[in-house]
Amino acid sequence: MKSRKHETRGFTLITALLLLAVMSAISIGLLMMVNTEQKVGGGDAQNNLAFHNAEGAAEKMSSDLENTFRNAQAPLPSDICAVSNFPPNGPAGVTYTTYTVAPLDANGQPYCQGNALRASAWGQIASGPNTGLYAQLVPISMQTTVTQSGGQQVSMMRQAQVALIPVFQFGVFSDSDLGFYSSPNLDFAGRVHTNGDLYLGVANCCTVTFHDKLTAYGNVVRTVLPNGLAAAANNDNGQVLIPKATQGCDLPARPSCRAIAQNEGSVVGAGGKPPQSAQNNSWQNISLGVSYYNGMIKDANYGNPGGTGAVNLSLPFVTGTNFAYQIIRRPPAGESPNSPLGQSRLYNQAQVRVLLSDDPTEMLSNPNNTDGQTIRLANIGPYAYGVQTSIPAGLPGLGTGxxxxxxxxxxxxxxxxxxxxxxxxxxxxxxxxxxxxxxxxxxxxxxxxxxxxxxxxxxxxxxxxxxxxxxxxxxxxxxxxxxxxxxxxxxxxxxxxxxxxxxxxxxxxxxxxxxxxxxxxxxxxxxxxxxxxxxxDGFLRVEALENGNWVGVTTEWLGLGFARGVEAPTVPGGGGAGSNPVNPDAILILQKVADRNGNDAIDAARSPFYTGNRSPYTCFVGKPPxxxxxxxxxxxxxxxxxxxxxxxxxxxxxxxxxxWYPINFYDAREGEPRDTNFGNNSCTPNGVMNAVEVDVGNLKRWLLGTTGQTGTLVNFTNQNGYVVYFSDRRGMLPNPNAGNVKTGDSGLEDSINAASAPGTPDGALEPINNGKPFSPEDVNQNKVLDNFGSINEGLGFGYLAAPLYQVNNSVNRGVLRNGTPDPYLTVVGRMQQCSLASKNWVSSARHVLKLVDGSLGNVPLRPDNNQGGFTVGSENPVYIQGDYNSNANDPIWNGGADANGTAHAGVLADAVTVLSNNWADVNSLWSTPTQAQGNRPAATTYYRAAIAAGKNMSFPFPNWENANDYAFGTDGGVHNFIRFLEDWQTTGSTLNYEGSLVSLFYSTYNTGAFKCCTYSVYQPPTRNYVFDPDFTTPQGLPPGTPLFRDVDILSYRQTLTSRTY
Structure with a gap:
């Protein structure tokens, strides 16, 4: 027994030591595990932080890239690469080892040198709301590598695509609210986009059919008109057909087409920014749902929650101070043509410039120019005894030599x-x-x-x-x-x-x-x-881009002539019906034969020629010639x-x-503040417009070398054709609200005055409506009433009713009599004889451009291949008279191909009005200027050109207005974006138009509000509006087409390849 006890001694100790060892091992293991987990967790956290820092850096790259294209219309490769110099200000310990942005060449390699983006090509946009549109595509590579203080490193790559989208790729575009409402039948192909609210409706009798995507950066409004009236109660409850898929509403089957219901807008009531009614809770499903519109109609609610993916599209220079109307303005003194705004101006893109001013120094980029090509339009100086011009054939030689x-x-x-x-x-x-x-x-x-x-x-x-x-x-x-x-x-x-x-x-x-x-x-x-x-009077300068230099050609153009007969020519050259009987080669027409009795003809009968007995002078038997x-x-x-x-x-x-008489006519939309028929020959000075006419057919002859000497030297490769820029600032006054310089504004903003039934100007801006950033009169958006343009109105139009011939009772003093300028003479009484205005000097900013003789085959093309196009850019309003780039025999109206001689044409102007083949200036001034019917009969006419122009702002419907004129207070809608002055309805005439309708800005020169339907201004045509399919391809676009910018991210990935640094 004693022996056994000896053998078991220490066992407990050993066990305890073993347990201690096991426990120590477990503790060590646990400690190691905890340390490892802490290290691993810390590393993961750092890796996650690095990932997010890299992701944030890539987002900053994208934002900076978009700003680069917003601030320069055509940035250089170095401008894009310069984005690499501005990495984020990251937290402490974060290093951006790689931060590079660069365009890619045709081989996919980045580059930063050169004067242009070499690898940009035309193609279809691959992602985003603009998918499918053709655009100039610029591939961009973005790379960033972020290293944390602990050595963690994440690399991120992004592939982007900058899409430069031509504005005329859209069937209809508006930078502000866009309205389809109370219109006749419309069937217009092409995409539709607005940067404001989209009002969708049509007259009760009718149908509007869309064939492509509709997008609104604002909201889709169904239940009210832009002037606040209820849509259903004001002839706006017709059928609106929207495709659920591409070509879904195409005839004959309309395989995927749906009528939008009255309650299917994105807001339940009024729009606005912010909207003046609640969001529609069903909108997401309506917009994106397969059973509804499957993404074919989208909004953005101005970037706020509730939108379904639309984006804002604007010109690259547009900011809070630079507005889109600058694209048609002359540049101010000292502005660089290479600045972001300068690059966008049609003045700088043009190959021919036509400039008129009261001060000759205003027209020169170099005021010290002494080339003698700035000419005063008066019989003084070198032209005191006339200008040698083209003459009709058959005139005998002069005996004097x-x-x-x-x-x-x-x-x-x-x-x-x-x-x-x-x-x-x-x-x-x-x-x-x-x-x-x-x-x-x-x-x-x-x-x-x-x-x-x-x-x-x-x-x-x-x-x-x-x-x-x-x-x-x-x-x-x-x-x-x-x-x-x-x-x-x-x-x-x-x-x-x-x-x-x-x-x-x-x-x-x-x-x-x-x-x-x-x-x-x-x-x-x-x-x-x-x-x-x-x-x-005033000064004229015409200059052309020849061999890379601007050369004055004013004397050459004046030598071709500047006068015509009673009617505008419809055939270029001379010798035939419709040609110019006075100066057959004239391009710029400034005056017409004096039709003194207003019968649109020159009386051939003349009395015998006699000499009296006091001194040599002529007596006439009866009526003088x-x-x-x-x-x-x-x-x-x-x-x-x-x-x-x-x-x-x-x-x-x-x-x-x-x-000779000046080429004057009456524009009732400008001259009349209300839609009132006065039943007599009275009018107002605000509506008397003086026109400079461009004979488009004769311009083509000059460019081809048929007339003149230097037309063949004009550049036609920069823009795949020609851009002609026009600006007439005669009568324009310095803007006291813009540094007392001339800005291109007419200064006639006091034009609505909704509180006054007769429209008497009140000298103050209209109230800013809820959901709107500006007063509806503040068309140049400077937040000041600009009414300075009335000060010199009517100086050449004589006197008001008795007492006659007293200065204080002149038309001009009538405009200024009551302290607040009143160009409509609503208080002192109207001009009783508008016919007198047909013969007299227009003293104020009432000068416009008229395009004549532009029928099919007369519009300029490239001389080397008979292709390309022709664009007119004008600071002033443009009136297109007669067939333009088309005619009744054009096969496109029956679904055929382009006819020989068809140009890819465009017009960009303050406002665009079409005048039919039957228009005569005299009819607007000699009969009843405020009654279209019976006085200004139209005829069926054909137009083919993209149109970018301005319109007026909408405002609330006044309580004094006739309920039948329910459209008053709107901009007229898409169907009235092109303006009219004639009676198309009584004559049963059709306005055939193929092109693209683009509202880029508000009109700042022609500021008259839309008015209908007492028909003092016009009676509507049968509208045959068609989108031009040529505009869907790059080679089919008009020269100088403005480009929007849209940056799309195509791919986004983390690079897992190990770095060597």
Whole structure:
């Protein structure tokens, strides 16, 4: 027993030691495990942190890349690579070992050198809401490697695609709210996008059919109109068909097409930013659901929750201070053409510029230019005795050895009015000091019974282009004395030939003269300079991009001519029906033959030519002729350059200078604040527009070298054709709200005045409506009322109703009489004879561009391959008269291919109005200017061109307005984006249009609000609107097409390849 105890001694100790060892091992294991877990967990945390830092760096790259393209229209490779220099300001211990952004070349290799993005190519956008659109694609590689302080490292790669999207790829685009409402049937292919709210509706009788995606960065509105009226109660409850898939609404089957219900907008009521009603809880399913629209209609709720994926599309220079209308403006002095804004201006993209101003220094990029190509449009200086121009065939050679010359239009208070003389009367001129007097035999009156008056406000008239011919002091004219102060009128004797009275108390009264005797009249003015005045004036400069340099071609263009007959030409060149009978090669048309009685023709019958016994002058039996014939050329259109010599008796001007009128017409939308038919010949100065016409067909002939000398040198490769830029700032005043410089604004914003039934201007901006950032009158968005443009309105339009011929009762003083400028004359009374405005000088910013003779085959193309296109960019409104780039025989209207001679055409302007083949300027001024029906009949006409222009802002429907005019307060909708001035409805005429409708900005020159449907402005056409499928491919786009920027991320991955650094 004792032995056994000895053998077991220490067992407990050993067991305890073993347990201790086991426990120690477990403790050590646990400790090691905990340490390992801590290390592993810490490493994972650091790796996760590195991953997120890398992800954040990639996001910053994407944002900086997008900003690069927003700030420069055509960034260089170095601009893109410069994004690599601005990594994030990461937390302490984080190092951005790699941070590179670069474009990729054709081999997929990054590069940062060169003057252009070499690898950019046209292709279809692969992702995002603009998937499928063709765009100029710029592949971008982005790489970042982030290293943490503990050595953890994550690399991230992104592949991006910068899509430069042509705006004319859209069938309809609007930078602001876009409205389809209360319209007739519309079936318009092409995508639709707005950066504002999309109003969807159509007249109760009708259907609007879409064929492609609809996107709105704002909301989709179904239940109200833009002026706040209920849609269902105001003829806006027709059928709206939207495809559920591509081509889903195409005929004949319409395989996947659905009519949107009234309650299927993205908001339940009014839109706005922010929306003025709640979000529709079902919208996500309506927009994206397969059983509804499957993503074919999307919104974004202005980037707030509730949107379904639309994006904002804007021009690259648009910011809070630079607005899209700058694309058509002249650049201010000192702006670099390579700046982000400068690159986008059509002025800098053009190959031909046509510029007019009252101050010649405003038109020169180099004011010290002395090339002699800035020409004053008056019979002074080098053109005192006319301009040698193109002439119609068949004119005999001049016996003097001189050349035929055309004079700039001039007016005189000594010219009798051919409309006011009785057929049986005998007249020796007019009635000095009493322009409205009646001759004893029943004749009387003067064609220009009054000279323009001076403005009472300093610095509001053309400081360097006075209206008076040959006035060395550059002074202004004076108004004729008050009526009734001059000697009584006398009458030619009734004989054959009649004899002018020998006892006429008026010395040297020679209103109808036999050149070379000068045309002067001693009364009523004190000097010859105060009896005549220029009807055009201002300075003209035309320049072209030839061999990389801008070259003045003004004298060359004026040498081709600048005058036409009573109607605009429809055929280029001369010799045929529709051609220009005066200057057959003229490109720029500034004046037309004086149609003194407004019958749209020149009376051929003239009375015999006699000489009186006081001094050589002409008496006429009965009614005087409309045009004076030059005694040396026997032509009413031309003088003889021989008589323009420097020594007496040859330094005399031709009386043909009085045979011209400016090209004026009445735009009732601009002239009338309300849709009111006054039933007479009255109008307002705000609606009298003076046009410069571009004969498109003759421009093409010049570019081809058929006329002139230098047209073939004009660049046509930069833009795959030609861009012509136009700006007429005559009459424009400095903007006191923009540094007192001319900005391109007309200064006529006081145009809505919804609180006043007659539309009387109140001198204040309209209230800002809920959900809107600007007043509806603040079209240039500077938050100030710009009404400075009325100060010099109507200076050439004479006087209001009695007392006549008193300066204080002139049209201009009527505009300014009540303190607040009123260009509509709503208080003091209207201009009673709008026909007088057809003949007189337009003194204010009421100057426009008219495109004529642009039918199929007349629009310029590239001369090397007969392809490409032609775009007109204009700071002023553009009026397209007659067929343009198409005609009735064009096969496209029956589904055929492009005809030979079709150009890819575009027009970008402040506003665009179409005038039919039947338009005549005289009809808008001589009949009833406020009644389209019976006075301005339209005819079916064809237009094919992309149009980018402005419109007016919407505002609440006034409570005084007639319920039938429920569209008042809107911008007119898509169907009225192209503006009209004629009666298309009564004549059953169709407006055929193929192109793209783009509203890029609000109109800042033509500021008149849309008005309908008393039909003072127009009666609607049958609309045949078609999207031009040529615009879906790069080669089919017009030159100078603006490009939007959209950055899309194509791929995103972590690089797991081990780094060697």
């Amino acid at each position: 001189g050349k035929y010359v055309t004079y700039f239009a001039t007016a005189s208070t000594a010219m009798p009015d051919a409309t006011q003389f009785a057929t049986a009367g005998y007249a020796c001129g007019g009635v000095p000091n009493n322009p409205g007097a009646i001759l004893p035999t029943g004749g009387g009156g003067l064609d220009w019974p009054f000279a323009p008056i001076a403005s009472t406000v300093p610095n509001t008239l053309p400081g360097n282009a006075p209206i008076i011919t040959n006035n060395p002091t550059l002074g202004l004219t004076v108004a004729p004395p008050q009526a009734g102060t001059g000697p009584a009128a006398t009458q030619c004797t009734n004989g054959n030939p009649p004899v002018c009275p020998a006892n006429d108390p008026r010395p040297n009264m020679i209103p109808w003269t036999n050149v070379p005797f000068p045309i002067n009249e001693a009364n009523p003015a004190a000097s010859p300079a105060q009896t005549t005045w220029n009807l055009l 409309e045009l004076l014939v030059d005694s040396q050329t026997t032509s009413p259109y031309f003088g003889d350059s021989y008589w323009g010599g420097v020594t007496a008796p040859y330094n005399v001007q031709s009386n043909t200078q009085f045979n």
